[in-house]
Amino acid sequence: MKRFCVSALFAVCVLLLALLTSCSGGDHDDLYVYNWGEYISDGSEDSVNVTKEFEAYYKELTGRDIKVHYTTYPSNEDMYAKISSGTSNYDIIIPSDYMIERMIGEGLLAEIDIESVCEKYGAECYYKYIGDDYRGLYYDPENKYSVPYTYGRVGVIYNTEMVDEEDLGGWELLWNEKYTGKILQFNNSRDGFATAQYMLDLDVNSTDGDTWRRAQSELLRQKPLIQSYVMDEIYNKMESGEAAVAAYYAGDYFTMLDINEELGFYYPERTNVFVDAMCVPAGSANKEIAQLFINFMLSEDIAIANAEYIYYASPNSLVFENEGYIEDMGEEAMEILYPEGFNFAEELNKYAYRNLDAGTLELVNSLWEDMKITGGLPNHVYVTAGVLAAAIAVGIAVIVIRRKRRERFY
């Protein structure tokens, strides 16, 4: 009977789990948004809560209730792993350029046509406000799959108190021995390699193994100077002054500057340019609602709220030509985000990451792994572990010997 009770309890647990994980719904529509972390105005610190606003907008437009389910991912690769597994049901994703190229190639994205969806629902269409420079980009030449959300470049963030002015200007700062133990490097192979490749003026999309090996030897030279390989921890470490130099995305510099005023920023001559664009996965069940959401994200108030919240440059003329926005951002931020004479399309074609073929990707990853493990642990770790292992072996031997003796005794 006891066994039965346990089993019954277990069955109830499984049932409960199943109930919890299955979708509710029926009386309202759903929209599943999958975005980068900290990449939308979310209502914190008196900002606009974009997803809530969309729910209201949708209700007004169609008379139906909708629930926006919002989840985040830390990298293009994480997002790709989830979408390509085919087990997810996201309606909106915001990948970067090279990832969009890859996903289009693999048939993972749905074709979209915002204008006709807007027409169908009688909504005002904002797609026309996307600047001409940001259309027909290499990853989606006919604008069939994506609508640009933000763009930006990678630059070098430094602590003005700790870094001498004469050392600024290039990628060499990340290799400067003066700042040993104060330098942060990307903990992701593509961005990490790119810092060396841009410094050496190599092609970041090379399919030639030797190019990558040259970059690797440069990264190996840099390794002893590195404090740690980080992604999001960079905020903490730069804000607290734990580290002095790091390469990161321009928009995020301002987030750090809010906390630590001593930080400075510059673009090296050659650096990565990226676009993050809104797309609809091919497996989406709500493609029309997804396009309404994309359109909503382009509307003036919402686009400005997002741009002011995340501090990335916007390709939307409703934003970058808006005087209130320009004033809010301030002169310094505008200079960094929208530099004068910056030819976006040309730089993107020259310096953006492209999708690499499987063989090259494999090589890049194994070179990166090799770089990371080179050097191993300090010797005292191995010695300690060896001594402990020996002690355990002796302990087991003692147990065995004692047992043998006892056997003889009885």
Next chain:
Amino acid sequence: MKKSFIERAAAYPHIVWSVLFIIAPLIFVVYYTFTDADGAFTTENVERMFTSNYVLIFINSVCLALIATVICLLIAYPLAYIFSRMKEKWQRIMILLIMIPLWMNFLITTYSWMTILEDTGIINSILSLFGLSAHMINTPGAVVIGMVFCFLPYMILPIYTVMSGIDERLLEASADLGCSGWQRLTKVVMPMSLSGVISGITMVFVPSISTFYISQKLGGGTFQLIGDTIESYFVGTAINYHFGAALSLVLMILILISMAIMNHYTDSEQAERRRIK
């Protein structure tokens, strides 16, 4: 007694659960290990592990996990003994205190350790008042501290459970028969608590050897452990489930072997004691 139909049917959820979430994933791991991207049979994934630096990564992981496990044992054993000899009310309070850190997500715990150990962190700002400083973050030592802190409760709890089951009268009897305090410990308490020690070691060693979060945050990514490497093949730039699965499989086999060795010697020790009884 024959089991009724209902009783037998009630066991099915267990079976379904184990097949779905334990057996099936293991089969997938083995399948991926021995196939390439086209699904053809290959042993290349396993061979590749021995041609490159991956052996070193395994050694690194084993070393750090071993050190962390031994430190946990050295801290946990006396603590568990002291707790088990306390008054019942105090025992409950002490065990509660040990459990409290487990209520907090270990990712947050690890992240906090990062800010504690940093050069501008809490420890160093206190030390700097006395003109001292200690570089701790991004060293193997910091990783071991993180492992010990996160996994210590898993060592204390099983040892404590076994020790609190040791009959006080046995200790009295051994004292009456002329055992010194030291002999009491080595001849009575230690053999009787061995099973707790073994499960404690398993519960600390296994998560330590496969951790990736702790080594990334506290080690700063300047050296790699096997968990980091496996992770990078599942969510990294070059997703390669086949090689990642091969690494996982070898790790599992490694753990199984070390557990088997431990159990072989200690099980026979306990069987021996039962026989003598």
